[in-house]
Amino acid sequence: MTATTINMAAILKTIFPSGLPKDATYKDNPLLALMPKATDFYGEDAKAPLKYAPNAGRSSTFSTAQSNSTNVKNVAFRYIRKSDYAVARITNELILASKNNSGAFVSALKQEIDSAQLNVSNSAAQAVYGNGSGCIGQIASSTTLASTLIKLANPEDIVFFEVDYRIKLSASNGGGSVKSGVLTVVAVDRELGTITVDQNISSGVATAALGDFISIEGDYDKKMAGMAAWLPAVAPTSGDNFFGVDRSLDVTRLAGFRGDLSALPIEEALIQGGMKIGRDGGKVDHVFMSFQKYADLTKSLGSKVQYVDVMAKDAGIGFQGVKVNLGKSIATVIPDRNCPDNKMFMLQLDSWKVHSLEGMPMILDMDGLKMLRVSNDDAAEIRVGYYAQIACNWPGANGQFSI
Secondary structure (H helix, E strand, C coil): CCCCCCCCHHHCCCCCCCCCCCCCCCCCCHHHHHCCEECECCCCCEEEEEEEECCCCCCCCHHHHHHCCCCCEEEEEEECCEEEEEEEEEEHHHHHHCCCCCCCCCCHHHHHHHHHHHHHHHHHHHHCCCCCCCEEEEECCCCCCCCCEEEECCHHHHHHCCCCCEEEEECCCCCCCECCCCEEEEEEECCCCEEEECCCHHHHCCCCCCCCEEEECCCCCCCCCCHHHHCCCCCCCCCCCECCECHHHCHHHHHCEEEECCCCCHHHHHHHHHHHHHHCCCCCCEEEECHHHHHHHHHHHHHHCCEEEEEECCCCEEEEEEEEECCCCEEEEEECCCCCCCEEEEECHHHEEEEEECCCCEECCCCCCCCEECCCCCEEEEEEEEEEEEEECCHHHCEEEEC
16 A cells, blocks of 8 residues: 555644734724823713803993803713623633643633733724714615525624624614614624624514614613714704703804715815814814725825824824825824724814723723632633723814715
8 A cells, every 4th residue: 555645644743834823803993092091080970071152241332241241151071981891711721731832822811811802992992983872783674684694784894793792683773772682693704794693683583674783792872982972973952961961052062063075075075074173173183084985085195195104102003094184284094994984083182082990901800810710610711891981072173074
């Protein structure tokens, strides 16, 4: 018999490519990384005060100015913390078996901790753009409910889904309730913008409907209030109550700018949005948009494009952007996968803050133990999370626009 690689397999080694295993999960979250941060969110809640109108006692006639005198108008957004968690479990045997190079390419314990921290960071980065509902996608009208394939209304939302996520459905994008039943993601197609779940959609959620919103189990209406909440696409009306403030009293100063600029070339849309905000005193220094819109912008600029590197001071990570002259200010446009595809957020970044209780994310080790022993298993548990809220002390210096 001739010796072959098949019948002599027992003596052959398994060869692996050199280096550590690659990590294909998402890491870059520009807006979250660049937004100013504070870690002193102690106590019950916090306030972001804002003067939105001066004393109205002014007239060319003294007696009229005197009789019309009023107080300066102040409001205070009173916000509370929101929590977010990631929990990882690992057996003690695996911890020991992977603790050195002779046993594994990478420490399984380190990989689990890093993954939990990244999972929480990605959740926060998505929340920075959201309205607090926790919804990460919507079922497209072309989906067949008696199947396991969910088509997303916006395929770009696929970046928010991972295998093994347990998801819930709701009829509204916040302010309602989730439907009974849960589905588990078993496959993700990032090119087509579809997810496959573990059972027929209508079997797992009996009242599922086309157009339903999707959230991760336990997230609905429990996330931080992000850009879509502070700068709503629809102007607030009388009776609005956002962190205790009726923003209809002065919509742009209290809820920022908004508008549909999609009919304009992207360069003109940027200038138009920047001038709107600039007219009221704001100076846009950063603009965030999707990768597709960013590509459209760079192609539109052609030879005029000016790339610039931006470094996040407290995150130790850099991003590349494009400089754009908005008339009143020069802004850096940066692509962010978390940004909705048809939107751009024009920000004066120093008016924002991620306000957390001693940092985010962090290993929850208040008892001094980074790992907890699982009582009924030969395993350890690692808990990662944060307690935070997004705050803005000058909404009127910012805006979200459709492009």
